[in-house]
Amino acid sequence: MYKEPPLSGDISSPSRGPQLSEQVATRLSEAIQSGEWARGERLPTEAALGQRFGISRSVVREAISMLRNAGLVTSRRGSGSFVADAPTVSLRLALPDSDLASVIEVLELRRPLEVEAARLAASRRTPSQLRRIRNAMVDIDEAVEAGLSGVEQDLAFHRAIAEAAHNAHFTAVLDFYNRFLHHAIQVTRTNESLRETFMQQVVAEHQAIVDAIAAGDAEAAAQAAARHLEHAEVRLRQAPEDLIARVQAQRPGAPE
Amino acid sequence: MYKEPPLSGDISSPSRGPQLSEQVATRLSEAIQSGEWARGERLPTEAALGQRFGISRSVVREAISMLRNAGLVTSRRGSGSFVADAPTVSLRLALPDSDLASVIEVLELRRPLEVEAARLAASRRTPSQLRRIRNAMVDIDEAVEAGLSGVEQDLAFHRAIAEAAHNAHFTAVLDFYNRFLHHAIQVTRTNESLRETFMQQVVAEHQAIVDAIAAGDAEAAAQAAARHLEHAEVRLRQAPEDLIARVQAQRPGAPE
DNA sequence: AAGCTTAATTTGTCAGACAAGATGCTAAAT
DNA sequence: ATTTAGCATCTTGTCTGACAAATTAAGCTT
Structure with a gap:
């Protein structure tokens, strides 16, 4: 049975402004938060994602790096990248001076x-x-x-x-x-x-x-x-x- | 006049365990937080950092990507990467349960x-x-x-x-x-x-x-x-x- | 001196390759 | 038959080299 790729479409054509990797990160983030992949589930390989979006592996890696930093995914070398099973929240605040x-x-x-x-x-x-x-x-x-x-x-x-x-x-x-x-x-x-x-x-x-x-x-x-x-x-x-x-x-x- | 690089040392030799890009990100982060570079100041080019640490540009990019995501630096294509004017640090912790x-x-x-x-x-x-x-x-x-x-x-x-x-x-x-x-x-x-x-x-x-x-x-x-x-x-x-x-x-x- | 053109730099993206682990299969051993 | 050891394969991590796009600085023209 054929399943329509949930994340469809070449990404390069429409929006040229923001950083490419950022767009990909946003779309992946939305896909994850919308339950596209369950917690702990493995998401497609970097090569596969790159092909799906029509971009190179470098950009996919940058995007996944963002998600990893945001605490949404974890990556294991040799195994793959997975949706984090313990989501985190972050408190961001200004770096204090040293005076x-x-x-x-x-x-x-x-x-x-x-x-x-x-x-x-x-x-x-x-x-x-x-x-x-x-x-x-x-x-x-x-x-x-x-x-x-x-x-x-x-x-x-x-x-x-x-x-x-x-x-x-x-x-x-x-x-x-x-x-x-x-x-x-x-x-x-x-x-x-x-x-x-x-x-x-x-x-x-x-x-x-x-x-x-x-x-x-x-x-x-x-x-x-x-x-x-x-x-x-x-x-x-x-x-x-x-x-x-x-x-x-x-x-x-x-x-x- | 030659100036000893403040961040010295090949990084590959000592610790083989944690991710390489993570080590670099940590060291850069510490350097920034300790005031190594002033706010808004441009930090060395990716190539220069790679040479200084004895690593490839990819790893430097991954490290800087982390810092960028953490709000410590901003990058401008063609210009360079800069310490954020209002650098932020983030406290990440597991989302507390509601029990x-x-x-x-x-x-x-x-x-x-x-x-x-x-x-x-x-x-x-x-x-x-x-x-x-x-x-x-x-x-x-x-x-x-x-x-x-x-x-x-x-x-x-x-x-x-x-x-x-x-x-x-x-x-x-x-x-x-x-x-x-x-x-x-x-x-x-x-x-x-x-x-x-x-x-x-x-x-x-x-x-x-x-x-x-x-x-x-x-x-x-x-x-x-x-x-x-x-x-x-x-x-x-x-x-x-x-x-x-x-x-x-x-x-x-x-x-x- | 002011403005435009051009060259040099620097990050962003692409492409291909190998290394380091991880996974799963196969075959050998008990 | 079950377990174990080896092996092929897959995936992320890192390396290398190249080009595109944007910024910056120098130089040239006027």
Whole structure:
């Protein structure tokens, strides 16, 4: 039995304006969302699609790449491209600047989340998660002793706590925003490393959070986290201007 | 004068696992987000990038295609690819289910954000923003008296508070997650409308938040918001199962 | 100096090829 | 007969080279 090709027609003739690959992506997207192919079903090969639309494989690949980025399809080498079975939604927002005001704006959002994450972690963490949090804290010290900044380890420490909260939304949002704090954390850590008292203070604050989580004391964990983040913001504001500029300059190929 | 390429190193040698184009996209993305190239600046040609990474132009194109789709760069034929003037980053996550557990997971994240937003709004709201918050509260009552559910007005009320916090990240994240709460809020509001005492309770809670924000009392605003959200969760949990199902069925094209 | 023409660049598209996995069939082994 | 090993085939990923289309810059004319 012959079945009329659902996506019919050469595409080159009508619309010449927009990008070719975009048109194809749009049509494929519509076809998928209209249920043309079921979830998890394999869609035609790139060659077949190219022939159907009368375009080259390159364009098909670009179009499918868009759909893949949009979370509508997944591709497996050697196997094919499939309609995603777990559709995703995306939050798009402007890339924050890296000046002090913008960083503090991000910190304002991060603080209540980290505090709540610590609170939840205290009452929900599994033994293995507690172990991972403790390891992350040790990793920070080791990185510092090795002469590194310890930024990655610092972020990993906070991520371990977020994971222990057993709520994927916290890790998602915090991961998302922490990407913009690399530089800011580097500044505070560099600043802290210049004063022995600051360094001890940070270690003590981390320790307090971990102790509260280990004890399962949700309120204490929340308070310890709140204290830590408030102090971190203070330490960031107190960082000398020239230090901010200097750390910024350390980034590979920053100024010209 | 020779300048060491900021993004150095052949990429093919170390990691063979993940997709090549994905690695390149990641490295370019990091470079952009770390300010490697300024906003609106042109990045190297595809050929140059290919040479720098030791890969073919196809892979560079795929990588740039990803960044373009992610809103980080824009490409102009004949001219080049540029860092987007208003670069955006996207947080992608799985579409939450609408069952009770998933809704409560979202609420867990929303609560600390709404509380902090109320706290900030109390100390930062402009007179016009206070007016808008009050109007939003009135709109809820009017919608209810008109026989509507008031879900939209309820969300608008919370959004007005978030806006008064003067931090775009709060509105962005809350807007994002509130999309998934339409149904849940409808359930609670429907449930509340069935009992006069619940209804009065909700109005009183809203009033307490607004009063604290109007008075500029940050702590009182935070506490009032926390109380409201805790009670809302309780009211959601107490909603009869059949009510949840009934409201769900009202959604356009819900069941098959 | 201003405007037009032309050449050089750069992305978009095409075409063909091979590499890297994945799938399914066939034949051998138990 | 069932399982296993090998093998042919298919599909996506990457490479290479080429041309088309659009932009940019230089040069030339006036």
